[in-house]
Amino acid sequence: MLKKRLTFFLLFAFNFFTACNPFVEFNTLEEMNTASETATPFSAVLLTPSQPKKEITPADIHSKWDLWSSGVSLLRGANVWQALVLSKVDGVVFKGDGRVGPPFTQEDFYNLASLGANYVVISGPGLFTEKPPYQVDMEVQENLDHLLEMIANADMFATIALRSGPGKAEWSLCCWGEPYYRGYFNDRIWTDSAAQQAWVDMWQYTAERYHDNPIVVGYKLMVEPNASEVLFNISEPEEFHKYYSGSLADWNILYPQIVTGIRKTDSETPILVGSDGYSSINWLPFLKPVNDLYIVYVVHQYSPYEQYTHQDPWGNNSYPDTFDTNNDRKEETFDRNWLINLLLPVSNYFLENNSPIAVDEFGICRWVPGAAEYMYDLMGLFEENSWNYAIWEWATSYRPFEEEVHDFNFRFGSDPKLRFSIENSPLMDVIMYYWSMNIIRPSNVNFVNK
Numbered sequence: 154m155l156k157k158r159l160t161f162f163l164l165f166a167f168n169f170f171t172a173c174n175p176f177v178e179f180n181t182l183e184e185m186n187t188a189s190e191t192a193t194p195f196s197a198v199l200l201t202p203s204q205p206k207k208e209i210t211p212a213d214i215h216s217k218w219d220l221w222s223s224g225v226s227l228l229r230g231a232n233v234w235q236a237l238v239l240s241k242v243d244g245v246v247f248k249g250d251g252r253v254g255p256p257f258t259q260e261d262f263y264n265l266a267s268l269g270a271n272y273v274v275i276s277g278p279g280l281f282t283e284k285p286p287y288q289v290d291m292e293v294q295e296n297l298d299h300l301l302e303m304i305a306n307a308d309m310f311a312t313i314a315l316r317s318g319p320g321k322a323e324w325s326l327c328c329w330g331e332p333y334y335r336g337y338f339n340d341r342i343w344t345d346s347a348a349q350q351a352w353v354d355m356w357q358y359t360a361e362r363y364h365d366n367p368i369v370v371g372y373k374l375m376v377e378p379n380a381s382e383v384l385f386n387i388s389e390p391e392e393f394h395k396y397y398s399g400s401l402a403d404w405n406i407l408y409p410q411i412v413t414g415i416r417k418t419d420s421e422t423p424i425l426v427g428s429d430g431y432s433s434i435n436w437l438p439f440l441k442p443v444n445d446l447y448i449v450y451v452v453h454q455y456s457p458y459e460q461y462t463h464q465d466p467w468g469n470n471s472y473p474d475t476f477d478t479n480n481d482r483k484e485e486t487f488d489r490n491w492l493i494n495l496l497l498p499v500s501n502y503f504l505e506n507n508s509p510i511a512v513d514e515f516g517i518c519r520w521v522p523g524a525a526e527y528m529y530d531l532m533g534l535f536e537e538n539s540w541n542y543a544i545w546e547w548a549t550s551y552r553p554f555e556e557e558v559h560d561f562n563f564r565f566g567s568d569p570k571l572r573f574s575i576e577n578s579p580l581m582d583v584i585m586y587y588w589s590m591n592i593i594r595p596s597n598v599n600f601v602n603k
Contacts, residue, residue: 226590271591283318361418381429
């Protein structure tokens with residue numbers, strides 16, 4: 154097991170600065186790095202204009218919805234990624250020899266929990282086949298059952314997030330346009346009403362199967378809807394909705410049908426919905442809210458993508474820094490204020506719709522200059538806004554896969570040549586700093602059945 158090594162602990166001061174919004178004042182990264190190694194007892198704090206501060210403890214959590222709507226960040230963790238194993242694409246070893254890969258072990262989840270995480274987003278294949286006749290894939294179902302069992306053993310909550318299913322393969326999310334995957338792309342869900350109905354049926358079946366599982370606290374309907382790109386190569390939401398609003402390609406038409414299907418069998422489990430455009434922030438304002446009591450709207454945050462978070466190991470852009478963040482041939486100051494402005498549409502969406510927000514994907518390549526400082530500010534803003542969040546990603550320890558896919562494996566440190574876990578690093582320390590705030594776990598809450 155990875156050694157749980159918190160080199161510092163949070164020293165929070167919660168201050169109320171305005172009559173409108175709660176703020177959390179954090180230590181600077183420098184102060185955090187010199188903080189005492191003696192743990193300070195912690196409980197989440199909620200401040201509102203109408204009442205004094207209220208501590209959120211496990212005793213205050215009576216339902217899965219409370220985890221999302223209590224006005225503080227309570228779920229902090231990571232995504233795990235899996236996909237169907239295709240021997241012609243993956244070979245016979247790379248992702249394992251099962252139907253779904255790469256494989257995870259119980260030790261993987263014990264290690265994740267030992268670092269402080271209390272939440273896992275299972276970003277993987279749906280329970281129905283991608284091609285007709287659309288039906289349950291029993292091996293995929295058994296894999297999901299096993300993952301949930303291991304996550305429960307590690308005392309963490311989970312969201313089921315589906316990347317593929319009827320009329321939708323994995324490949325347009327990771328590898329759109331790459332010749333190597335020609336013949337394996339399948340995105341007919343955006344043009345085929347039968348595939349869309351099968352996606353509804355798949356979710357209704359999934360909800361029926363897992364709604365009584367106490368660790369399943371969310372259903373994420375689709376990981377990064379992307380009809381705008383795969384069908385029309387459109388990146389701007391205004392252009393897409395001008396021409397294709399109301400069509401089969403419009404996620405605003407499909408996702409309410411999925412919600413209705415789920416609610417036929419499960420009236421209470423929170424449903425997580427991101428927008429088209431890969432759930433990016435600039436597309437969120439175009440996501441039309443649905444009339445449901447238990448909806449969480451989600452965004453994915455990797456900006457600036459090419460210029461910073463996904464830059465190659467030889468990239469020079471850092472944080473804070475000054476460079477062209479958006480390819481407009483003008484340099485911008487890239488700092489905490491830049492991040493605040495980036496997240497404003499998300500805050501505004503919350504104010505307009507009064508529904509919880511989650512950032513259930515965000516991250517940075519481990520070698521990027523200033524990665525620790527960037528993540529410290531970004532995760533701090535999530536806390537200030539009271540959003541739950543899950544980093545990309547928690548990597549499997551399955552050696553053939555982790556040796557090849559390691560860009561976001563923060564356990565490997567900042568040296569791109571390393572292919573093994575190290576004891577600690579600045580980026581790892583920042584992530585553990587925020588995860589150490591978790592006080593809510595399946596073992597200490599008692600959901601009340603309605």
